[in-house]
Amino acid sequence: MAVEFKDYYEVLGVPRDASQDDIRRAYRKLAREYHPDLNQESDAEERFKELGEAYEVLSDAEKRERYDRLGAQWRAQERAPGGGDFEDFFDRQGYGGDVRFEFGDGDFSDFFGRLFGDGAGMRTSGPLRGLDREALLELSLEDAIAGGRRRLTLDGGRSLDVNFPAGVREGQLIRLAGRGAPGRDGGPPGDLYLRVRLKPHSTFRRQGDDLDVDLSVAPWEAALGATVPVPTLTGTARVKVPAGSSSGRRLRLRGRGLPKQGGGHGDLHAIVKITVPKHPSDQERELLEKLAEVSDFDPRKSRA
Amino acid sequence: MSPGHTTPRTRRPVSIDGTREELVELAVIARQAGVRVTLVRRYVEFGLFEPASGTSQRPLFAPSTASRLAKAERLRRDLGLNYAGAVLACELLDRIRELEDRTH
Numbered sequence: 436m437a438v439e440f441k442d443y444y445e446v447l448g449v450p451r452d453a454s455q456d457d458i459r460r461a462y463r464k465l466a467r468e469y470h471p472d473l474n475q476e477s478d479a480e481e482r483f484k485e486l487g488e489a490y491e492v493l494s495d496a497e498k499r500e501r502y503d504r505l506g507a508q509w510r511a512q513e514r515a516p517g518g519g520d521f522e523d524f525f526d527r528q529g530y531g532g533d534v535r536f537e538f539g540d541g542d543f544s545d546f547f548g549r550l551f552g553d554g555a556g557m558r559t560s561g562p563l564r565g566l567d568r569e570a571l572l573e574l575s576l577e578d579a580i581a582g583g584r585r586r587l588t589l590d591g592g593r594s595l596d597v598n599f600p601a602g603v604r605e606g607q608l609i610r611l612a613g614r615g616a617p618g619r620d621g622g623p624p625g626d627l628y629l630r631v632r633l634k635p636h637s638t639f640r641r642q643g644d645d646l647d648v649d650l651s652v653a654p655w656e657a658a659l660g661a662t663v664p665v666p667t668l669t670g671t672a673r674v675k676v677p678a679g680s681s682s683g684r685r686l687r688l689r690g691r692g693l694p695k696q697g698g699g700h701g702d703l704h705a706i707v708k709i710t711v712p713k714h715p716s717d718q719e720r721e722l723l724e725k726l727a728e729v730s731d732f733d734p735r736k737s738r739a
Numbered sequence: 740m741s742p743g744h745t746t747p748r749t750r751r752p753v754s755i756d757g758t759r760e761e762l763v764e765l766a767v768i769a770r771q772a773g774v775r776v777t778l779v780r781r782y783v784e785f786g787l788f789e790p791a792s793g794t795s796q797r798p799l800f801a802p803s804t805a806s807r808l809a810k811a812e813r814l815r816r817d818l819g820l821n822y823a824g825a826v827l828a829c830e831l832l833d834r835i836r837e838l839e840d841r842t843h
Contacts, residue, residue, distance in 0.1 A: 466818055472810050473832070487817075560816050562773040564809035622773025626806060 440509055441546045443489035443502065462490040471566055477590045488543045498551060505550065562622035568615045572599065572629040576636045579603050580668050602694035607631045638666055644701025645692045651710040652676055665705045667691045674705050682709045762791050762799035771805030779808060785822045787811050787829060
């Protein structure tokens with residue numbers, strides 16, 4: 436794989452003749468901006484690593500001198516006809532071959548390894564656990580109730596199969612120990628937290644731990660009362676529509692909602708929605724006309 | 740922030756098997772964070788976290804403690820902070836998170 440030239444001056448945003456003080460100031464400012472514990476953007480970690488590498492080189496007079504010299508040569512060659520990439524350049528200069536530059540996650544780039552060799556790693560300050568990471572676990576209401584298995588794609592394209600327990604709630608954090616960022620200097624890795632997000636459902640509307648569902652009933656069912664089927668997350672239940680129910684009446688099915696924190700379940704509210712036949716039969720129409728004739732009910736007049 | 744309010748709001752995560760996690764000892768915190776026990780004690784001194792229970796001889800900490808300690812220590816090392824500065828940064832980050840949670 437070709438090793439790409441890195442412009443450390445550009446990374447730190449300083450001119451090539453910057454003083455050590457300028458470089459330190461620029462690094463500190465950018466480090467505060469991109470520190471992955473302070474910046475939640477997904478590229479912050481990568482950017483911060485790059486800053487550390489640039490600072491490691493430019494803050495050390497010896498490394499900086501070597502980088503300046505080889506960098507200038509590389510650019511001169513790039514402009515020459517038939518100029519190759521940085522790796523060709525190194526091979527031609529005789530820097531390649533025996534230099535190993537296999538870096539684990541959390542270390543410096545191939546470019547750095549090529550330039551300074553494997554031994555010249557980061558100035559270390561002892562082992563330390565890696566960063567915790569967070570990912571979103573988006574679930575349908577049915578999946579959240581039932582539990583199951585899901586393949587997640589994390590930042591950086593890694594994918595991970597996770598089993599999640601039955602009865603997870605919106606906003607809940609699920610910890611996967613050791614699945615965060617790798618540790619430093621042999622420290623343990625951080626953890627991965629999955630934040631549960633419940634996707635909107637086409638049938639059920641979530642109100643905290645409770646669910647609302649529309650319950651279509653015929654006018655005569657609403658007027659006379661009936662026991663009708665109602666969808667729940669786990670199947671179908673039957674609910675008694677009391678006689679004289681108007682649209683909007685909420686019928687509670689206790690414990691048919693979502694799992695609650697600390698145990699138990701929320702409720703399911705079936706909301707009565709009176710639905711009329713779009714194309715009544717002749718007989719239906721006749722009966723409805725007759726009803727209109729004999730009834731003195733005025734739904735627009737509030738009756739005590 | 741009222742005096743003595745140094746314990747962060749702990750998010751009680753549920754591990755993947757669904758069990759609540761147990762309180763942990765100082766030595767376990769150190770191992771989980773990859774640092775020496777003396778460093779854990781130092782952060783207790785600086786008020787980054789307090790024992791959740793246990794005795795003064797054998798204090799017990801919330802399961803999230805190692806990760807909080809590692810965060811403070813990364814900030815301290817990477818940004819050239821001292822211990823008090825690292826603790827302050829963590830407390831401010833907690834407050835930002837709390838405010839963000841409240842507005843969601």
